[in-house]
Amino acid sequence: MDLVTEITILVLAAFVGFEVISKVPTTLHTPLMSQTNAIHGIVVLGGLIVVGFADAPLDYIIGFIAIVFGTINIVGGFMVTDRMLEMFGGRKQKPKEEESPDGEESG
Secondary structure, three states: OOHHHHHHHHHHHHHHHHHHHHOOOHHHHHHHHHHHHHHHHHHHHHHHHHHHOOOOHHHHHHHHHHHHHHHHHHHHHHHHHHHHHHHHOOOOOOOOOOEOOOOOEOO
16 A cells, blocks of 8 residues: 555544544443453554564564553543443442430540
């Protein structure tokens, strides 16, 4: 493939990705985040394979960047998913202050 074709595919994929993601309702956000975490796990694995078979310094750099960006996306995805799941949990009740038998607060 020539460079113009590859750039055209990249630009079209970016536009399609943006349109698809912007149409996702918030109730589907958490399940989709878990799927993107799996995809970024594959990115990290691919980066490890690239680094393992690297012969040139550029291969090491590309593999390292893939590993770092994939790891950042995985950690961020789990943080967002955890925060979204907390929103669906019940409210936490504050512990009541204990009272002594004679009606005075302990403390």
